[in-house]
Amino acid sequence: MRSFRNIRHTLAGALVITSGTVFAAASSPNVAPSAPHMEVVAEWNRLPYDLGDAQAEQAYDSNQTYKKVLLQGVKVDSKGTMYVSTARWGGPDVPATLSKLVHKNGRWELQPFPSAAMNKVGDRQALQSVLGFEIDRNDVMWILDQGHIAGQPSAQGAEKLVLWDLKADREIQRYEFNDADSDKKCSFLNDVVVDNDRGFAYITDSGIFCDHLHGGLIVYDQKHNRAHRVLDQTVFTTDEADFHFRIDNEAVLSKTPMRTGADGIALSGDKRTLYWTNLSGHTLYSLDTALLRDFDSSESTLRTAVKRVASLPSNTDGMIADRKGNLYMTALELNGLMFRDAKTGAISTYAIHPEMAWPDTLSWSPDGSLYVVSGHLNKWVDNAMDFDNPAVPNFRIWKVQANGRSYTAK
Template identity: 60%
Template sequence: MLKKVLLTASMTAVLATSAVAMDGLEVVAEWNSLPYAVKDAKIKENWEKSDLYGKALIMGAKVDSDGSIYVSTARWGGPSIPSTLSKLVKNGDVWELEAYPSEEMNDIANASGLKAVLGFEIDRNDVMWILDQGHVAGGENKPGDAKLVLWDIKQNKEIQRYDFPADQADPKCSFLNDLAVDNDTGFAYIADSGIFCDPLHGGLLVYDSKANKARRILDQSKFTNDEPNFFFNIGDRKVLKNGGMRTGADGIALSADKDKLYWTNLTGNHLYRLDTDLLRNFDTSETVIEHGVDMVTTLPSNTDGMTADDKGNIYLTALSLDGVMKLDGETGQLSRFIFDPEMKWPDTLAWGPDESLYIVSNHLHLWVDGDMNFKDPDVPNFRIWKKSGVGKSYTTK
């Protein structure tokens, strides 16, 4: 069985020490194959007999106020993955994925449960905003599959949900990717990559939690779809090997004062921005919104995950640069903030309670190409990195 971390504790310590000496980084968890802690006998049996067994892909990670780490593993490969949202729990020296909030909530047969979570956020109140894109193995969504669930971690209960109708998240085309949360106004902003149709069906969604309603904007626009003829490499490898990857709106972040919304398209290198006062008024016309889009800068690398701190700085993963970029909130200067040659496909960013920035790297390009070595790769397939002393989450302000 592959239910173990492929590096020993001593080897992990050497790697972590090396990373700290080089970049002020440490590796807090790593795997070649994701180990799930499954209690339900039927779910466990289905998983262990599945062709996907041992081949799940970690995508997102977030950290609550107690320092607990949660991860997402969207069911892109199929329904047998035990949980799409999990909490990391220690079993000896191994970090395992335990279904969160419960196995029942993650049960693929549960009509109101979680189907395929990719993006999620934990706000300053320890409320987890769970974005369920719904699609399992790319299949068409049924009503209620694509949704946003607000879960109170401290009280361990659901406090709100919103099911996206077909005109906001197309049952066939949508790919709800990530979100940014404004506690003060109750708004959330969501990136839809729209990858399941050609041409892409990218767009942004604005959700008002106080009114429990949403609106889709910039649908299939040049600001939310892929850029024509864009291509990129990870090292010397083309992404993807059988044809260029095409992905629309992906990384998304709010400024510390919540006045600006930033986003990028994964297959593109432009950073866009919009005034959020335009978006919080659902009567603002699409024409006004389109004319309000500002192209901030051309990035030296395309990006996947984004976040912001409480000082106004924006952090963006750099896919072709093996690290993280930083956009200075005061000067507008863009710089390389984190680099490690083993940080292949830095996917998601998260904030810890100790002012640390967490980064997930997952070699996604190898997984999508079917070329991932789950037994003995030169570099662990999946890592959660931590850089200390960076700052506080944008949600804290």
């Protein structure tokens, strides 16, 4: 987050991985007896890469580059293949920022996706630092490249949205964000949701890389390959005053409170409502997408139309809707997931477990389950992650029973 500019790289580590570990929901007065089934499908102490080059893989280990790599996002395609993002917050030597998980030598490894060449640092055609991405109902991956490497200003053309057809294995469209869309010094392009019905995407910009937060939303029109920025540096896209939060009874960032603007984002199943939150806050906001799709809507009109939907029991980093419009939101302060009922608006805890530390991105799988990354981001940004003990799983991918369908479905 805002502290990424000052991240130190003095960690050390080892690898541990399991598959299919099953967890019962933690005992808590906030969790209903019918809490959903949860299991860990992959876990690591450090992230291993399948680079197709034994020498490069050896250098990755011997140079301890794994200290700089953090697991952030997971998405699942129609065949059940998992893809993960590892934004280059730790520096340019992170081997790949977007990868496909492949099972090799009895463990899950990260294979650069779509290719090693498409992950080359310094090549404006390639992916520089991917955090948020989405796979739509057509198996098209919408890849959001934040551009920034280790918090440095983005190079020309680095901040972009790339559409990659997984079935054809080729790029089908891209859009490079101009200076009116995003600030190449301050912006932090965070997450993206997709409306296949109308050909639009909605993006959160957390705006963390300047002394003041530069948060906002970006609306992308696929048909005309254009975008525009809205709610720039407003109360709706910045942090809440004096917000502090704790994970596992420890303050996040020991020296300076974390400040982050627009972050989690979700699109309702009927595509009529956009929801989002600021990481440094508890408020769930919404806005009518018809207004957002109309590029002639004035800022004053949009600001007046924003609704404060609810005050959440925890701040959230990732969120997603099902086809019925129910919301699933990560709950950082509760170590789990929250749920908002589309019919009643009631918000409750959904799946809680003490080992789901910093749940980040959510993804629908073909069988109607949710996949969730938990990555101890709070420890990573404070240089407190333990890479020495193979028994310590720093990064996990959870599978949580949900019995839903993706918001992108027809």
